[in-house]
Amino acid sequence: MASSPVKPGDSVPDVTLYDGKPDNKVKLRDLYKGKKGLIFGLPGAFTPNCSTYQLPHFLTRNEELRDAGIEVMVCVAVNDPFVMEAWAKHNKVDGQIHMLADKDMELTKALGIVMDCEPVLGNKRMKRWSGIIEDNVFKTVNLETKDGGNAYTISGVDTILGQLKELDAK
Incomplete structure (x- = not known):
């Protein structure tokens, strides 16, 4: 487990995530190799902020993000x-x-962003974040x-778009 939360300059951990089925493994590093992308994590699918704000905002502004140079977009959560x-279908x-x-919190632990949601959601989850x-x-x-x-103030699309402009200006 990471001792401190992920920060700029850190490498993407060499972890396996899952797409649609337990046998459909995805190596996160393979998705970003030689590409510019964004990732956003959230406590869980179908939860209020995640479903009302976070995922919908990234979807409705997908074209704007792509125009700003994003080639790969990933949403990740501690769910099966x-x-x-x-x-995704919904x-x-x-x-x-x-x-x-x-599903195994491999990425969540590697990034040092475990959140205790046991009283509300029954288990530990990923903190809300983007990068x-x-x-x-x-x-x-x-x-x-x-x-x-649980707040949704700095990990949204507006922040990402502003950061993309800053990175392009450097």
Whole structure:
């Protein structure tokens, strides 16, 4: 487990996530190799903020993100792959975003962003966050800290788009 939360300059961990079925493994590093992308994590599929704000905002602004240079988009949560697939269908993601399950919390632990949701959701989950990745290196990390990670203030699309402009200006 990471001793401190992920930060800019850290490498994307070499972890396996799941797409739709437990046998459909995805190596996260393979998705970002030689590419510019974004990733956003959330406590769980079908939960209020995640379903009302976070995922819908990334979907409705997909084209704007792509125009800003994003080649790969990943949404990840501590759920099983069947739940993530059902959530993708429910939200008509249609392949615009990779909807990946961190069913064993491999990524969550490696990034040091475990959140205790046992009283409400029954288990530990991933804190709400987002980041920009270039060729497997985090360029930005936006980790929500208010209310144990349940707030949605700094990990959204507006933050990512602003950071993309700043990175392009450098």
